Amino acid sequence: MSPPASSSRRPGGPTGARVLPRTFFARDADRVARDLLGCVLAHTTHEGTAAVRLVETEAYFGPPGAHPRHPAGDPASHSHRGPTERNRAMWGRAGHAYVYLIYGAHECMNVVTGREGDPQAVLLRAGEPVTGLDLMRARRLAVRRDDDLARGPGNLARALGVTRAHYGADLTRGPLRIRVGRAPARIEVTPRINVAGGEDALLRFLDADSRSVSGPGSTRRRAAGRDGP
DNA sequence: CCGCGGATCTTCT
DNA sequence: GAAGATCCGCGGA
Numbered sequence: 001m002s003p004p005a006s007s008s009r010r011p012g013g014p015t016g017a018r019v020l021p022r023t024f025f026a027r028d029a030d031r032v033a034r035d036l037l038g039c040v041l042a043h044t045t046h047e048g049t050a051a052v053r054l055v056e057t058e059a060y061f062g063p064p065g066a067h068p069r070h071p072a073g074d075p076a077s078h079s080h081r082g083p084t085e086r087n088r089a090m091w092g093r094a095g096h097a098y099v100y101l102i103y104g105a106h107e108c109m110n111v112v113t114g115r116e117g118d119p120q121a122v123l124l125r126a127g128e129p130v131t132g133l134d135l136m137r138a139r140r141l142a143v144r145r146d147d148d149l150a151r152g153p154g155n156l157a158r159a160l161g162v163t164r165a166h167y168g169a170d171l172t173r174g175p176l177r178i179r180v181g182r183a184p185a186r187i188e189v190t191p192r193i194n195v196a197g198g199e200d201a202l203l204r205f206l207d208a209d210s211r212s213v214s215g216p217g218s219t220r221r222r223a224a225g226r227d228g229p
Numbered sequence: 230c231c232g233c234g235g236a237t238c239t240t241c242t
Numbered sequence: 243g244a245a246g247a248t249c250c251g252c253g254g255a
Contacts, residue, residue: 102248103245105249106249110247153247193247
């Protein structure tokens with residue numbers, strides 16, 4: 001019953017469900033990380049669909065020599081010391097998922113970016129719940145405020161039901177997809193979270209007006225409804 | 230509201 | 243054998 005994808009794609013047309021194409025992901029990680037803000041990540045299972053609007057991302061690059069703009073490489077990146085069984089997805093094609101377990105308890109979802117063979121990725125750190133609120137609340141029983149359902153990388157994956165079973169999943173097809181959304185009015189750029197070494201490059205991007213951002217930069221004053229500059 | 234520390238197990242040296 | 247792209251509960255202001 002669904003009409004065939006028409007040959008004429010027109011931006012601003014009646015259909016609002018534009019899925020991000022491969023070319024979107026096949027760019028440098030910092031560029032993709034910034035442009036992902038406002039986009040909507042949706043996951044459909046037999047339980048239904050849950051979706052969040054992305055409001056916080058981090059870019060990670062590769063080993064020394066892998067990228068002209070980062071000659072010394074990115075020591076904080078999982079790909080910095082070369083391919084292993086865990087991180088091999090980062091060397092694969094852009095637009096696929098790289099999911100890993102951290103601290104033996106939390107799954108974190110990344111999107112592979114850049115050219116194949118250049119191991120970059122974007123960590124999805126936080127999102128605002130959009131659809132499937134009940135489903136996400138059921139997956140995050142201890143959470144009180146809906147703004148906190150997908151706040152933090154481990155929580156985002158948990159709320160959406162993303163696990164290592166989605167390792168390598170193609171985000172342009174299948175149950176896990178990212179579509180165009182409402183871009184933030186104000187984007188803030190900071191050093192990445194929990195990156196050792198003190199001084200880190202400005203590779204964390206966030207929606208400065210979102211209440212679902214996880215670390216420094218979150219504009220969470222104005223909680224009671226009044227906003228003031 | 231904010232800061233602190235333990236949990237927990239996979240991955241790599 | 244050690245550390246980790248984290249989370250949550252706890253205690254204090």
